[in-house]
Amino acid sequence: MSLPSPTVVYRTRNYQEAESAAACLLRAGINTRLNSPKPIGHMVEGPVFDILHEVLAADCTEAEVEQLLSQWRSKNRSTDPNKPPFCYHCGETLTSMIAFCPACGNPLDCDPETSSQTVP
Numbered sequence: 001m002s003l004p005s006p007t008v009v010y011r012t013r014n015y016q017e018a019e020s021a022a023a024c025l026l027r028a029g030i031n032t033r034l035n036s037p038k039p040i041g042h043m044v045e046g047p048v049f050d051i052l053h054e055v056l057a058a059d060c061t062e063a064e065v066e067q068l069l070s071q072w073r074s075k076n077r078s079t080d081p082n083k084p085p086f087c088y089h090c091g092e093t094l095t096s097m098i099a100f101c102p103a104c105g106n107p108l109d110c111d112p113e114t115s116s117q118t119v120p
Contacts, residue, residue, distance in 0.1 A: 005058035006033065009065045011088035017076075018053035024072040030065065031058045052091055073109075 009032075010021045018034055025032040035054035057065050085094045087101035087108060100107055 006056035007058065008054045009057045010055040010069060012053055013051065013086065015053050018055055020076065021069060021072055022055045025057055025068055028068050030060045
């Protein structure tokens with residue numbers, strides 16, 4: 001089954017990560033684009049806390065995208081230990097890597113090896 005056009009397949013706070021993920025999908029022949037930054041935080045009276053970059057894909061299957069992103073993640077395991085994990089659905093900062101976001105309830109890409117580790 002093909003993904004509806006366009007579908008967000010990856011979110012990150014790091015522009016270079018989003019650009020790298022989009023490039024990986026493009027090299028594999030997936031119709032991909034990088035979405036404009038999406039502000040996260042209180043927009044009414046306070047500052048924008050962060051920017052969320054989205055990679056969108058179309059005309060492909062979910063399995064294709066998941067496999068390619070899994071391969072991309074394994075090649076790019078250079079995560080900053082000082083950067084706390086976050087929910088890429090709603091932007092909630094997490095205290096540990098868990099299977100579901102406590103704020104929005106969406107499933108997260110949880111690596112079983114790191115799921116019990118907490119953020120300092």
